[in-house]
Amino acid sequence: MKSNNILVVGNGMVGHHLVENVIKNNPEASVTVLSAEPRLAYDRVHLSEYFAGKTADDLALCDADLYQQWQVKFHCNSKVKTIDRIFKSVTTESGEVYSYDKLVLATGSYPFVPPISGGDQDHCLVYRTIEDLEAISVSAAQSKVGVVVGGGLLGLEAANALKQLGLETHVVEFAPQLMAVQLDAAGGDLLKEKIAELGVSVHTSIATEKIIAGDSCRYKMCFADGSELETDLILFSAGIRPHDELAKCCELEVGPRGGIVVNDACQTSDSSIYAVGECALWQQRIYGLVAPGYQMAKVAAAQLTQASEQPLFSGADMSTKLKLMGVDVGSIGDAHGNTEGSLSYTYENQPESIYKKIVVSADRKKLLGAVLVGDCSDYDNLLQYCLNSIELPDAPEALILPIAEGAPTLGVDALPDSASICSCHNVSKADVIAAIDGGACDIGAVKDCTKASTGCGGCSALLKKVVDTTLEQRGVEVSSDICEHFAFSRQELFDIVRVEQIKSFDDLLDRHGKGMGCDICKPAVSSILASQWNEYILAEQHVPLQDTNDTYLANMQKDGSYSVVPRIAGGEITPEKLIVLGQVAKKYDLYTKITGGQRVDLFGARLEQLPPIWAELIDAGFETGHAYGKSLRTVKSCVGESWCRYGVQDSVAMAIYLENRYKGLRAPHKIKMAVSGCTRECAEAQSKDVGVIATENGWNLYVCGNGGMRPRHADLFATDLDDETLIRYIDRMLMLYVRTADRLQRTSVWMENLEGGLDYLQQVVIKDSLGLANELEKQMTHIVGAYQCEWKTTLENPEALKRFRSFVNSDEPDDSIQFIRVREQISPRSTVVASEDEPEKELA
C-alpha cells in the first residue's frame, strides 16, 4: 500500500488550518507537525488582546489534546534546518531527522527591520509572536515613551498595545499617510487626525536615519529632516518578509524579492513539496492576511488527501474591515482608483469625522473599491456589490449617503449563490443554504457545520440574514411568538407589561392573549412580572404561574421530594451557621452535598417539611438561596487579598456585595457570577454570566460566559474599573439582558444573537448609545430595593403555608417517598446504586 507521510513545517494559523483540513478530509492521515515556536498554533489576528488580559491559552487555536485526538504527531521548539529533497527528509537544528512523502512549508513570515544604525539594541523590538509581546511587556515596564516605526495596519495595532501599556506613544511613518496600502490620502489623513485625538502622536513623511543614546530617554531617534525624537522603546512594524530560507537552501524556486513560488495547487517547484500562507509567492504576490492563507491551506489539504474535490487557489480579495483604537476603518478592492477610467464618489462629514469613498467603473455599473473611515456600517453591503459584480443602482452615491430616503440596501436575495459570506472560513451563500437543507435549522447549527462567522465574526449579521431568509423561503416559519396563547416574543411581552403597567398574568391574557396559558408562557410572564415589579411570587394571583421549583420555593427531585439551599453569599460562612446547617440536616435526615456554587444543598425534604426547615434556617440568620429560580444563583469567590499571597483586591467582599445586590433578580434564565482576587482566576469567573477579576488598579469585567452543556469563555468587557463603575455596568448589562433576551436564553446565547454582539453591548452599556442607561439603572435600583426573602414572607403568611401539605385531607406523610441509605446518607429508594457495603440497600 502506498504510504503517505505528510510532514508540516510550521504551526501558525495557516499551518494549523492545513492540519485541520487534512484530518477533516481523511481522519486516518498520517501527519507530523514541526514547529519552531515553543507552543502550538494561536490566533495572531487577535494578538493585541493579549494586552487586554487574554492569555496565551485564550489565544490558542489548538492544544496537545486535540492533536493527540487527531493522532497528529507534533514537536514544538523543533526548527527545521535543512531539507533533503532526494531522500525526502528534513533535519532539525537539534539533529532530528524526519522523512516525508509530502512536505508542506507553512513557515510564515518575519517582521522586516529596516537596516538603521542602532536599530538592534535591547529595547528595539518587533510585534509578531506571543514571545514578542512578552518582551514588549517587560520593556514597557521600564519605559515611559514608545515609538512604532511603520504606520500600516499592524503598526497601528502595535501602537494601540503600547498605549494600553501606559506609554506615551508615537507612530513614525515613511509614507505621507497612514495605512497607505488600504486607504487613499483623504482617508489616511482623517485616520491620522482621529488617532491623534486618542493621544497617539503621528509623524508622517519621515525617515529614521539612526538611533543613538538619548538625553531624557533611553534612545534618541534622528530623522532625515534633522528632527529628533526621544524614546525608551522602539517597535518595528515595517512590513513582513517571507520565511523562505529553507526553500533557498534546497533550491526550490523563490521569487526575486523572496517568497516560495507556488502554482494554483500551492505546489512548489518540487511536486512533493507545498507551500501555504505568508511564505508562499503566488503570481508574484505574497498575501499577508489570514483568509487567503486559509484558502491556500484548503487547496493544499485537498491535494494531499486526494480529496474528491480539488479546488485551486485563484487569488484572494484583500478587503479588510477593522477597528483601530476604536476607529472603524474599511478598505475594499481598488481603494485608490487605479483602474483605468474609474470614477469616484466621496462623502465627508467633518463634524462627526466620517469619510467614505466608492470607486466605480467607467460605465458606473460596477463597484471597484471603497474606503471607509469612522463608519463601517456600509462595508458588508459594498463588499457584496464589489465581490459579486452586482449592477449598481442609478445613483451609486446613495450607497454611502447617510439615511438617504430609500437607500438601496442589498437584500440577501440579490446575492448570487457564490457570494462569500464568511471570508475567514471561505463559506459561500451556497454553503449556508446547503447546511440548512442538510438539517441545520438555526444560526447556531449553521455556524456549527459551516464554521461561518466563527473566525473574526465580522459577518455575523450578514450570516443571520441569509439564514433567516433561507429558512423563510424553505417554509420554515421563523416565528418569534412565545406560544399559542400570545402572538408576541418575550421581549415584546416585556415591553407591553412595562408600558401598560400590567401586574398580573390574567390581565395580560385578557388584553393580549387567548386560551388559558401554558407551561411556556406562564413562567415566562411570571419572570417578566417579577423582573418589572418584583412582587411576592406566591401571592394568590402569581401562584399558578410558577414553574415546578418556584411554586414551592424549593427544587423538586426525581421522587417528588425537595432540596433546600440557603444563601451563603460569596461562599463565606461562619462556623456557627455551618453547625446549624448540620443540625437541621441531621434533624430532618437530609442528604447533604456541597454544590459547585460554594454552598450546601440539603435533599430529601417532603413538601410539608419545607416550612419547619426554613423556620429553623431563618431563625439562625439564613435566607433563601433562590436555587429554585431563574434568577441570580451564586457569586463564587476566591479568598482574595485578605489571606492570599497573590490577591490584589478583596474578592470576597466584592462577591458578597454583588450577591446581596442582585439576589432575587428574576431573569430569562439563571445567572451565575464569580469574583477572582487576581489574574490567577481561582474563582473561574470567565465561565460565568458576569465575571469580575481583580487588577492592581481595580476590576476587569467579563460578560456572557457559560459553563455547562455549551461552555463559552466570557468576553472581556471593560478594564480597571472602580467599584462604582463596575456595579453600574453590571446593573445596565443585566437589566438589558432581562428586558431583551428570549425565555430560557442564557447571557452567552443572548449576546451571540445580539446584532453587533459584544461591540453593540459595550456601546449600549458603556457609551450609552441608546440613551437607556439611566432607565436601566433606575429599574435595577427598584428591584434591589424591593427584595424580600421569599421564605420569610411565606412563613408569615398562613394562606401561602396552606399549600405546603402533601394531602389536604390527611396529615400523614406521603409514604410513596421512601429512602435507602447509601454512604451513610439517605438516597431515593428507586435509585439503583452499585455500592457493595450497604446491606440496607434495596431496589425498587
Next chain:
Amino acid sequence: MMNADQWIDVCTRADLVKDSGICVRLGNTQVAIFQITRGEQELYAIGNFDPVGAANVMSRGMIGSVSDEPVVASPLYKQRFSLLSGQCLDDSDVQLTVYPVRLLGDLVQLAAAMEP
C-alpha cells in the same frame, strides 16, 4: 376504593388553590384536584401518579390549555395530560385516570373513576 355513583367528601372549597392543584388521599390512592377559573368547568380530578417520572406529583403540575383543551403539565418532565380524558398529549401510550369531581355547597366530592 369507591363505588360508582357514590360521592365521597374529600375536602372543602377553602382547600382549593385557584388555577392550581391540590392532592387528596383515599387509602393508598392519591388524586390531584384542579380548580380552573377560566372556562366552563371549574373542577377536574386525575390520578396524582406521573407514570413517566414515576412519582406522585401531578397535583403540583401547571395548568394550561392546548387548542382550548384544558391540560396539566407534569412538574417533572413537562409531559402534558388532558384534564378531560387523562390522555398524555406528548406520548400516546400514556394515560391517567380521570375522576368525576363536584362541588356540593362548600364540599368537594369525588366519585369512582370511570373505565377509560
